[in-house]
Amino acid sequence: MIHKRKNLSNTALARYLKDNSVKDGDEFRNCNLSRLKRVEIFKGVKNLKFVECNLVNCILPDDAVTEHCNTVQKSFCTHVLDAKGVHHDLTKCAVDCEHLMETDTIEIDGKAIDTVRHYKHKIIKDVGGLGGTE
Numbered sequence: 624m625i626h627k628r629k630n631l632s633n634t635a636l637a638r639y640l641k642d643n644s645v646k647d648g649d650e651f652r653n654c655n656l657s658r659l660k661r662v663e664i665f666k667g668v669k670n671l672k673f674v675e676c677n678l679v680n681c682i683l684p685d686d687a688v689t690e691h692c693n694t695v696q697k698s699f700c701t702h703v704l705d706a707k708g709v710h711h712d713l714t715k716c717a718v719d720c721e722h723l724m725e726t727d728t729i730e731i732d733g734k735a736i737d738t739v740r741h742y743k744h745k746i747i748k749d750v751g752g753l754g755g756t757e
Contacts, residue, residue, distance in 0.1 A: 629654045632677075636664065651676050659699050659711050661747075696747040698722070703742050721745060 631639050632655045645665055650672040657679035664681050665671055671687045678694045700722035701715050722742040729737040
């Protein structure tokens with residue numbers, strides 16, 4: 624079966640799988656399966672093919688094939704998500720978390736009155752266990 628142009632990001636995948644099954648050899652075309660945290664999807668399903676799909680933070684079965692897909696693995700910062708009003712279930716980042724890029728101290732008359740922190744999502748360089756081909 625070919626699954627086309629589906630937004631199956633985050634919780635939408637679970638809803639989709641209630642009425643649809645994914646079987647060995649299925650293909651996904653132009654689908655969004657992105658996740659906020661790294662998650663193994665379609666465990667135990669063989670010979671899946673993904674074409675022009677958004678697979679951010681998806682851990683695919685080892686034999687999955689990808690063509691022209693976004694397979695980036697990312698660590699999302701809750702400070703950035705909260706500031707943009709994005710609903711998420713991620714563990715809240717510490718104030719000085721790994722996503723902290725820059726800190727500005729605001730001073731008046733030489734006295735620090737506030738600190739502004741700039742955060743950025745982080746690309747994970749090691750995508751070991753991702754599986755599939757690019």
